[in-house]
Amino acid sequence: MSNQPNTRTRRRRGSAQPTLKEVAEAAGVSSITASRALNTPERVSEAARARVLQAVERLGYVPNLVAGSLASASSRFIAVIVPSLANAVFIEVIHGLQETFEAQGYQILLGNTDYDPQREYQLIRTFFGWSCSALVTAGLRHSGPCRTLLEGWEQPIMEVMELGQALDLNVGLDHRDAGRCMARHLLERGHRAIVYVGAGMADDYRAGLRYDGHREVLEGQGLAAPCLDIGRPGGLDAGARGLELALEHHPGIAAIHFANDDLATGALLHAQRRGLQVPGQIAIAGFNGLPLGQHVTPRLTTIQSPRHTIGRLAAEEVLRRLAGKAVRRRQHDVGFTLLEGEST
Amino acid sequence: MSNQPNTRTRRRRGSAQPTLKEVAEAAGVSSITASRALNTPERVSEAARARVLQAVERLGYVPNLVAGSLASASSRFIAVIVPSLANAVFIEVIHGLQETFEAQGYQILLGNTDYDPQREYQLIRTFFGWSCSALVTAGLRHSGPCRTLLEGWEQPIMEVMELGQALDLNVGLDHRDAGRCMARHLLERGHRAIVYVGAGMADDYRAGLRYDGHREVLEGQGLAAPCLDIGRPGGLDAGARGLELALEHHPGIAAIHFANDDLATGALLHAQRRGLQVPGQIAIAGFNGLPLGQHVTPRLTTIQSPRHTIGRLAAEEVLRRLAGKAVRRRQHDVGFTLLEGEST
DNA sequence: TAGAACTATGTTAGCGCTAACATGACAGCG
DNA sequence: CGCTGTCATGTTAGCGCTAACATAGTTCTA
Numbered sequence: 083m084s085n086q087p088n089t090r091t092r093r094r095r096g097s098a099q100p101t102l103k104e105v106a107e108a109a110g111v112s113s114i115t116a117s118r119a120l121n122t123p124e125r126v127s128e129a130a131r132a133r134v135l136q137a138v139e140r141l142g143y144v145p146n147l148v149a150g151s152l153a154s155a156s157s158r159f160i161a162v163i164v165p166s167l168a169n170a171v172f173i174e175v176i177h178g179l180q181e182t183f184e185a186q187g188y189q190i191l192l193g194n195t196d197y198d199p200q201r202e203y204q205l206i207r208t209f210f211g212w213s214c215s216a217l218v219t220a221g222l223r224h225s226g227p228c229r230t231l232l233e234g235w236e237q238p239i240m241e242v243m244e245l246g247q248a249l250d251l252n253v254g255l256d257h258r259d260a261g262r263c264m265a266r267h268l269l270e271r272g273h274r275a276i277v278y279v280g281a282g283m284a285d286d287y288r289a290g291l292r293y294d295g296h297r298e299v300l301e302g303q304g305l306a307a308p309c310l311d312i313g314r315p316g317g318l319d320a321g322a323r324g325l326e327l328a329l330e331h332h333p334g335i336a337a338i339h340f341a342n343d344d345l346a347t348g349a350l351l352h353a354q355r356r357g358l359q360v361p362g363q364i365a366i367a368g369f370n371g372l373p374l375g376q377h378v379t380p381r382l383t384t385i386q387s388p389r390h391t392i393g394r395l396a397a398e399e400v401l402r403r404l405a406g407k408a409v410r411r412r413q414h415d416v417g418f419t420l421l422e423g424e425s426t
Numbered sequence: 427m428s429n430q431p432n433t434r435t436r437r438r439r440g441s442a443q444p445t446l447k448e449v450a451e452a453a454g455v456s457s458i459t460a461s462r463a464l465n466t467p468e469r470v471s472e473a474a475r476a477r478v479l480q481a482v483e484r485l486g487y488v489p490n491l492v493a494g495s496l497a498s499a500s501s502r503f504i505a506v507i508v509p510s511l512a513n514a515v516f517i518e519v520i521h522g523l524q525e526t527f528e529a530q531g532y533q534i535l536l537g538n539t540d541y542d543p544q545r546e547y548q549l550i551r552t553f554f555g556w557s558c559s560a561l562v563t564a565g566l567r568h569s570g571p572c573r574t575l576l577e578g579w580e581q582p583i584m585e586v587m588e589l590g591q592a593l594d595l596n597v598g599l600d601h602r603d604a605g606r607c608m609a610r611h612l613l614e615r616g617h618r619a620i621v622y623v624g625a626g627m628a629d630d631y632r633a634g635l636r637y638d639g640h641r642e643v644l645e646g647q648g649l650a651a652p653c654l655d656i657g658r659p660g661g662l663d664a665g666a667r668g669l670e671l672a673l674e675h676h677p678g679i680a681a682i683h684f685a686n687d688d689l690a691t692g693a694l695l696h697a698q699r700r701g702l703q704v705p706g707q708i709a710i711a712g713f714n715g716l717p718l719g720q721h722v723t724p725r726l727t728t729i730q731s732p733r734h735t736i737g738r739l740a741a742e743e744v745l746r747r748l749a750g751k752a753v754r755r756r757q758h759d760v761g762f763t764l765l766e767g768e769s770t
Numbered sequence: 771t772a773g774a775a776c777t778a779t780g781t782t783a784g785c786g787c788t789a790a791c792a793t794g795a796c797a798g799c800g
Numbered sequence: 801c802g803c804t805g806t807c808a809t810g811t812t813a814g815c816g817c818t819a820a821c822a823t824a825g826t827t828c829t830a
Contacts, residue, residue: 101786112810117788127808142578147555148495149786152815157492167521170514177511180538189552192536194524208533211491234486318721351721374718377662377695445816456780461818471778493816496785 161209178393261295280341321348337365380424522737605639624685665692724768
């Protein structure tokens with residue numbers, strides 16, 4: 083199947099958009115000078131720079147970032163993978179990341195696994211195909227193929243939300259410890275019959291870690307630490323259901339430690355509607371410190387997680403690494419704060 | 427400055443990642459066949475396809491999407507611009523977009539203007555540089571330079587949230603009409619002294635459109651339609667403040683029509699805490715139909731906006747256009763539903 | 771049964787940009 | 801004054817992939 087060289091001219095494909103070459107011609111410089119005028123202006127004389135910028139303006143030139151990325155083998159994309167957009171927690175982390183990265187000219191590529199580990203692998207493959215400068219992912223647990231891909235990758239990897247054995251960089255908090263903290267608080271307030279209620283803790287395994295801490299404290303006091311998982315991550319509705327189920331399965335219960343504020347607030351509002359006294363008849367605690375919980379009556383007892391800070395710090399750490407500077411810490415504990423409300 | 431051709435070989439730049447060419451060699455085909463095996467498998471014999479896929483697997487090949495985009499002048503990126511991530515409304519729209527686009531192999535590029543029109547221009551420039559396949563943006567109002575850029579663009583532009591004079595495609599609802607609807611409802615419930623309370627309506631101008639509708643109805647009945655803007659878009663806190671200010675500035679007020687559910691719920695929870703009867707002493711209405719409002723007691727009267735549907739429909743319409751199929755409608759009214767709660 | 775139509779595959783030439791190297795001009799220096 | 805260093809700019813050669821066109825073999829059609 084040997085072909086003869088084609089001597090006729092082919093039809094061109096390009097669009098009507100002006101290219102850097104045209105800008106350079108208009109400015110009377112070579113294209114590399116035009117490139118430098120835009121990307122590293124300090125390496126070009128003031129005169130040349132001015133003429134290039136003027137030509138850019140006049141022609142309405144918009145740099146083709148795809149071509150630039152191919153040529154430089156780097157894209158100024160930051161891949162961000164979260165398990166859910168429905169959860170305000172991740173939104174705030176994303177916001178913190180976005181602010182910090184965009185200020186440095188990086189663009190976030192957002193991926194949402196919807197708590198499906200398979201999706202993570204797919205997303206990472208796609209993102210690698212975009213020559214991302216770094217990857218930020220929520221959590222430390224990854225599927226086998228995922229780990230293989232990640233370990234073969236040369237760019238910074240930042241795992242956020244929880245602290246632990248990370249692949250590379252790590253910013254988060256100790257969820258087990260947060261669980262312990264709230265369990266201790268509930269004991270201090272005199273509650274003994276305490277149920278931990280989560281939703282989809284197989285997926286939201288950080289809720290499981292908090293339960294582990296919770297149980298450790300209760301069992302340390304010789305108390306039972308029953309756990310109720312009402313299936314699939316959910317919101318206020320799920321909280322209401324959680325309250326009902328907990329009361330049904332555990333009569334004589336004094337307090338419920340919910341896996342998060344959505345559940346806890348849902349339960350609290352439901353208790354109100356049912357006429358149950360909180361914390362008189364049942365104490366309720368949450369986790370996250372969402373604004374919502376601080377506006378209900380009684381105010382929700384919960385643990386404040388510094389979500390925006392996680393995003394900002396993670397971004398700063400990644401940027402420092404990308405700039406080639408030494409990383410202050412590979413691991414960063416952002417801590418948490420117990421918010422003592424009126425619900426416990 | 428004439429240079430002699432360089433005859434020495436230069437140092438190569440490429441990374442260690444296998445390329446399509448290597449996959450093709452391993453499979454014993456040309457690179458274009460390997461390309462086709464991956465992108466248009468139906469145009470390749472089964473035998474060749476199998477060998478290519480096997481080579482991909484063996485070498486751990488990850489397609490370089492940057493190179494592919496440059497060569498094909500299209501990136502399968504969808505630019506999405508929203509004014510805020512703090513607002514659950516936009517998150518749900520994004521989710522609807524994401525689900526639908528990702529199923530077709532498109533990747534969303536998310537931009538957040540934080541209600542700054544300048545940022546929109548910057549974001550659009552960047553996104554155009556990525557050869558996006560389409561742009562989805564919240565709202566119909568754009569700065570002058572922005573319009574110029576958009577009008578010169580050849581790809582589909584989808585404006586979502588509100589209905590009106592759009593640049594290209596449009597999916598949303600009539601906010602003025604929603605304002606009218608709620609105003610009528612409040613009149614039906616016998617309220618006469620009604621204040622409209624918003625936060626940052628210069629930025630969140632759709633809240634302003636709803637107020638226009640509200641005023642139209644009230645003034646049509648010979649009633650005053652005072653409006654109170656408490657500055658900067660805000661959440662539950664702002665709602666509490668809005669309630670206080672409204673009571674202060676408008677003694678004798680019977681009802682407050684809030685610009686959104688966050689404000690309304692914040693006010694409602696604050697009223698509870700203050701011991702104000704809702705709707706006995708003060709009626710409260712919102713807009714959006716967020717779950718939160720449906721879980722408080724009394725249940726919030728609000729207008730349900732089909733946010734997820736907006737996202738899904740917008741994506742479907744764009745995909746139809748990208749597939750070259752005729753567009754069913756350039757404009758799509760998703761409507762809204764009055765949720766009569768107990769707060770009015 | 772000639773030739774049109776279709777199928778599978780290949781060759782070539784870029785896409786628009788930047789890394790690497792090259793060159794000439796000039797300043798500083800012993 | 802030649803040498804070295806720095807600066808501004810230029811030439812060249814790709815980055816890895818796919819569109820466009822080319823070519824054989826096969827099947828269908830008149």
